[in-house]
Amino acid sequence: MDARELFGMALGLGSPWFVRTAELDRDARRLTLTLDFTPGAKFGCPDCGAPSPVHDTAERRWRHLNFFQYETELAARVPRTKCAHDGVKAVQVPWARPGSGFTLLFEALVVLMGEEGVTTNAMGRIVNEHDTKLWRVLNHYVTEARTRADHSKVTEVAVDETSRAKGQNYVTTFVDPDQKRVLFVTEGRSAETVEEFRKDLEAHGGAVENIKHVSLDMSVAFQKGVTDTFPNAKMTFDKFHVIQLANKAVDEVRRAEAKQTPVLKGTRYAWLKNAEDLDDDECAAIEKARRVATKTASAYRYKTRLQELYKLTKPAAELEIVKWYDAAIRSPSKPIKRLGRTIRKHARGILNHWDSLLTNGIQEGFNSLIQAAKARARGYRSFKNMRTVIYLLLGRLDFRLPALLDIPPRLLATT
Numbered sequence: 001m002d003a004r005e006l007f008g009m010a011l012g013l014g015s016p017w018f019v020r021t022a023e024l025d026r027d028a029r030r031l032t033l034t035l036d037f038t039p040g041a042k043f044g045c046p047d048c049g050a051p052s053p054v055h056d057t058a059e060r061r062w063r064h065l066n067f068f069q070y071e072t073e074l075a076a077r078v079p080r081t082k083c084a085h086d087g088v089k090a091v092q093v094p095w096a097r098p099g100s101g102f103t104l105l106f107e108a109l110v111v112l113m114g115e116e117g118v119t120t121n122a123m124g125r126i127v128n129e130h131d132t133k134l135w136r137v138l139n140h141y142v143t144e145a146r147t148r149a150d151h152s153k154v155t156e157v158a159v160d161e162t163s164r165a166k167g168q169n170y171v172t173t174f175v176d177p178d179q180k181r182v183l184f185v186t187e188g189r190s191a192e193t194v195e196e197f198r199k200d201l202e203a204h205g206g207a208v209e210n211i212k213h214v215s216l217d218m219s220v221a222f223q224k225g226v227t228d229t230f231p232n233a234k235m236t237f238d239k240f241h242v243i244q245l246a247n248k249a250v251d252e253v254r255r256a257e258a259k260q261t262p263v264l265k266g267t268r269y270a271w272l273k274n275a276e277d278l279d280d281d282e283c284a285a286i287e288k289a290r291r292v293a294t295k296t297a298s299a300y301r302y303k304t305r306l307q308e309l310y311k312l313t314k315p316a317a318e319l320e321i322v323k324w325y326d327a328a329i330r331s332p333s334k335p336i337k338r339l340g341r342t343i344r345k346h347a348r349g350i351l352n353h354w355d356s357l358l359t360n361g362i363q364e365g366f367n368s369l370i371q372a373a374k375a376r377a378r379g380y381r382s383f384k385n386m387r388t389v390i391y392l393l394l395g396r397l398d399f400r401l402p403a404l405l406d407i408p409p410r411l412l413a414t415t
Helices: 003-012 103-116 120-128 132-145 191-203 221-231 240-257 270-274 278-292 294-308 314-329 334-345 347-351 362-379 381-393
Strands: 017-026 030-037 054-068 069-084 088-092 156-165 169-176 181-187 212-218 233-236
Touching: 003 017, 003 030, 030 054, 054 103, 054 347, 103 120, 103 381, 132 278, 132 381, 156 191, 156 362, 169 270, 169 362, 169 381, 181 191, 181 381, 191 221, 212 221, 233 240, 233 347, 240 270, 240 294, 240 334, 270 278, 278 294, 294 314, 294 334, 314 334, 314 347, 334 347, 362 381
Parallel strands: 030 069, 156 212, 212 233
Antiparallel strands: 017 030, 054 069, 069 088, 156 169, 169 181
16 A cells, blocks of 8 residues: 555545645645546536536645644645536535635534634644634534524523623623523623524524523613513523622622721621631631621621522522511611612512522633633634634534544545
């Protein structure tokens, strides 16, 4: 077996394709494999599949996976067939998709690196290609894979926003908590984003009437969007967001009281932690501050009572939440009074937690991954690129890529 046969086997070439020449340029660190087809070969018409003779050819080149330390390039005469029924048509070569300057295996490597969180800048350094070309590959495969996404069994959704850039630039993600995947990504954080999700859901086999529960924060825009778009869905206000509102109230009280109570200085994060997460020093600091910082201590008790609510059964929680917001509304502390009004207004959605058991915990985890990816990439030049990365990392898409060690039979040429 000579080198040409070996390369042909490695490329998975089938008749009538073969490697005609293999040229190694050590100075340019490049291996060029020239492919050809046997004289008189017929190819299936791209439209009807009928075996058809070659009409003419055009020279094409594709970047392939490296051969050891050498960049590898494929070159070939690409035939056009002359079909008796459909006329002259360009043949699809088995090693590359139409219009691409890369082989399928090279593109598979790019997508696999993208799924592993490698930035396009880092990819470019690894494979020695400009990141603009790599973005085209990633955008193509994500768009193609999303056409096959099946949302027909989605019954629960979590929605949240995360920042895209400095200022009021946000993207909203819709997540399937059951399958732990991002279903849809769009710009903004308005009620209209929910309507956009509805259209995308239906385009992928989902149905409005199937959505029974939606987990969200207390955003007025999201609430309006869900109410208008998914009338059958119960809204569950995320418990972590509820506790976050309580933490903000505690911190507001602490900052105001700290002006007259120096012992509160340096204790901010201790008051914001869950009681079971405090270390010995933080416990001691809180106990010391409680003796003199009575307003902060009172606000902290309201927060811990709200946390304890989630440990109760639903009937007990229904009674406790009324007692809680009645007491909070009568509090002399403006931040706690304001918190009490917010909890009273959203009590039904808070209590829906016991029916859906949904939280935005997975959403917050996804947002952390998105922000980490954005930091590694030092931001994204466009929303399209950021959306592509989110789907790559969190969409659990079926890319149907050729295996890096085995080209599927469907890619072989028709003889």
